[in-house]
Amino acid sequence: MSASTSADQADHAVHALPSAPVHAGHTSGQELVQLRGLRKVYNAGEPNEIEVLHGLDLRIRQGEFAALIGPSGSGKSTLLNVLGLLERGTAGEYVLAGQSISTLDDEALTRLRRDTLGFVFQFHHLLPAFTAEENVAMPVRVRDGVVSPRLRERARELLSAVGLSNAMDRKPSQLSGGMQQRVAIARALMLEPALVLADEPTGNLDTASSSEVFALLRRIHREVSTTFLVVTHDPRLAARCDRIIELVDGRISADGVPAAS
Numbered sequence: 001m002s003a004s005t006s007a008d009q010a011d012h013a014v015h016a017l018p019s020a021p022v023h024a025g026h027t028s029g030q031e032l033v034q035l036r037g038l039r040k041v042y043n044a045g046e047p048n049e050i051e052v053l054h055g056l057d058l059r060i061r062q063g064e065f066a067a068l069i070g071p072s073g074s075g076k077s078t079l080l081n082v083l084g085l086l087e088r089g090t091a092g093e094y095v096l097a098g099q100s101i102s103t104l105d106d107e108a109l110t111r112l113r114r115d116t117l118g119f120v121f122q123f124h125h126l127l128p129a130f131t132a133e134e135n136v137a138m139p140v141r142v143r144d145g146v147v148s149p150r151l152r153e154r155a156r157e158l159l160s161a162v163g164l165s166n167a168m169d170r171k172p173s174q175l176s177g178g179m180q181q182r183v184a185i186a187r188a189l190m191l192e193p194a195l196v197l198a199d200e201p202t203g204n205l206d207t208a209s210s211s212e213v214f215a216l217l218r219r220i221h222r223e224v225s226t227t228f229l230v231v232t233h234d235p236r237l238a239a240r241c242d243r244i245i246e247l248v249d250g251r252i253s254a255d256g257v258p259a260a261s
């Protein structure tokens with residue numbers, strides 16, 4: 001399945017990330033996410049109706065690096081799906097990058113998702129038939145139908161920046177788990193998202209690769225001022241974030257800076 005750990009360490013030359021312009025109208029410190037009274041009900045009106053999120057209020061400012069933690073079943077994935085515009089809330093208000101979601105039709109929602117959000121999942125979902133470079137450029141291919149030379153160069157720069165300049169032409173099966181996740185991170189950055197939503201991005205990696213991938217996310221945050229919300233079960237990783245939001249039983253039970261270790 002994965003190549004060896006030594007393959008993971010084959011190319012660690014660090015190149016600067018290609019600079020991304022700060023998103024129009026979204027300078028550091030401005031509010032990127034505003035939730036007011038967000039509720040999410042599944043199976044409404046059915047005998048198995050369940051309210052999973054009970055009126056959440058949450059604000060995330062441009063430039064934050066926040067962890068979302070909480071026990072299994074507390075609603076983290078549901079919240080991430082709503083924030084990621086993959087599902088709509090049942091009630092309450094969600095304003096993303098200045099746009100009130102409830103006013104948008106599905107097409108506008110898809111456009112806002114593509115132009116504003118990047119996703120990193122526990123399992124990388126790379127396309128096995130394509131090279132690392134082609135996978136990174138895939139969001140452009142989906143959006144434009146073709147990949148211009150300039151954006152092809154951006155894909156290559158991103159791969160260099162995540163330490164994979166020697167692996168651009170390899171298929172996912174020829175990469176270790178940590179390398180695959182770094183390709184997925186480069187792909188998430190391809191369209192210069194204002195907000196990256198990461199769902200257990202290191203959950204499938206060994207401790208060393210996990211720490212490296214997390215350090216990469218922190219470096220990206222430093223260098224290109226992208227905002228991050230990272231779901232993690234790992235308290236050591238949460239402690240390396242600037243803010244920890246804790247969800248328990250569909251409510252925010254704690255929200256603040258990590259305790260000094």
Ligand code: ADP
Pocket residue numbers: 042043050052070071072073074075076077078079
């Ligand atoms: P977490 O990510 O914190 O483990 P989830 O958001 O996955 O929590 O789930 C929270 C609760 O919502 C659970 O009780 C789960 O069974 C329920 N749930 C999640 N998705 C659905 C769905 N599509 N239909 C019905 N119930 C769901």
